[in-house]
Amino acid sequence: MSATPAGTAAVPDGLARIWRKHPNLVIGAAMFAAAVVAALAAPWLATVDPQAISPFDRLREPSAEFWFGGDLVGRDVYSRTVFGARVSLIVGIGVVIGGLSLGLVVGLLSGFVRWVDQILMRVMDGLMAIPSILLAVALISLTGASLKNIVIAISIAEVPRVARLVRSVVLALKEQPYVEAAITSGTSFPLILWRHILPNTVAPLLVQGTYIFASAVLTEAILSFIGAGTPPSTPSWGNIIAEGRTVFSIAPHIVLFPGLALSFTVLGVNLLGDGLRDVFDPRFVSRK
């Protein structure tokens, strides 16, 4: 951390300093926060029931009353888009938790147990060769489309990347003198794990977690768009866009607004991830 530049107040203004050094982090965090607020406050932000059908408002253009217009059966696209944030955030958070914890277990096992490593890494190579959308499609077509199954399917597709990352951290740390010393001096394995290994995985996993979040939100939208995702009874950005697909040339607003919401959220999370990477990895900072 550099000293406060001359001329500013004696008490360093933390937020202003972060803003100057890592604008991506602040912009990304603000955009992500906006999406979280939309998801949490959806019942209050929405103007009408997102499922209420109103035949008179079919394909209605955006106006002062219907901000984002009406869809094929006259439901309010604005209210549906606000509620759609919930699905995206639940999937994002679910996949981050699921993918990171599964990947952490696989990565730790691979890093520490050599014979398990051989098997697990071959399985991970195979999983990585299957495009994640198609893996999720296969899992969902066999288990049925529900929010829970979507989270599980996308999480499984994200495991190899996390596992490889954790494994490489473990392998590098095992060579470190202080870890070797801890092993030789008979420190118990759980303690080594807790004190030396896990703390060193936090920063890379945090950065990786933001990218997983972004990729999970996009994957859910794609799955819903191609009909293998969130059931139509729950509005999600992907399925709102899918429903508007057939009438795109006469009512582009049905596709446009949820599409913008989706891009906005993913952009925010990506910027947040880039910012965190800059904070944790000084090599990237010096490159700018």
Add this chain to the structure above:
Amino acid sequence: MLAVVIRRLFATIPVMAVVAIIVFSLLYLTPGDPAAVLAGEQATAEDIERIRASLGLDEPYLVRFGQWIGGVLQGDLGTSIFSRRPVMELILQRLEPTVALTIASLLIAVLIAIPLGVIAAWRSGGIVDRLAMSFAVLGFSIPVFVLSYLLIALVSVELKWLPVQGYVPIAYGFGPFARHLILPALSLGIINAALIARITRATMLDVLSQDYIRAARAKGLSVRRVLVRHALKNAAVPIVTVIGISFALLISGVVVTETVFNIPGLGRLTVDAILRRDYPVIQGVILVFSATYVVVNLIVDLSYRLFDPRIQQ
């Protein structure tokens, strides 16, 4: 060289075997009765039995796997539950549009990304660099179908320059073929260009700070020659690697783009198979796409020696 190719080809066998085992085992690993899920909610007991029998779910796992993998090795990917036609035949029928779209997108991605990444790195911190990096972050964030619809709205609906959707086989003339392909390939290409541009810039930044670049400039060589002959050639290995990796992005992109533009390719086949719960088709498409991905990355791996003679093994 041939010996190397053959050796590397053999090295892909374990990966492909794991892919095959995963794709096959999903049917058995998923909780619940897959035959009942695939048959759908309105299915009768006979429907479920028919699907169970056609997938061989009533036979022991190992026996069924033996039969299945034996068939796959001979090019038999099973039979569609819906149309009752061989999956291989369905895939071959839909191959041309997907291959055309993939190659065109990759070309567009590379043609946009590499010059952009090189100029961004050369003028690091400048206006082009800032624009290029904003483009890269945006490319990561805009879903391919949103970009596709924006392009359709602008180019096809507003300006009426190109058809809104559809596909014309190349046999019906290159003109109509290209006119239908431009927008889908552009949407997919732009998204992929973001990833490639980012890596090109980062690698070029590393290379441009090397002493031999300074020496080449000091010798009086033109900027263009230094950038292309000295810098880009040395940055090629990571760039080619990321192009190989971006192929995975391209495959999921194809599924979406074909849906948006109504292109009768493998992606469309997959989406139709999802709606009809036609698991053998999904299984077959996954195998074909994964095998292609593995082969593309094998080619990438082999291409390293073209750029860097030091790589021998």
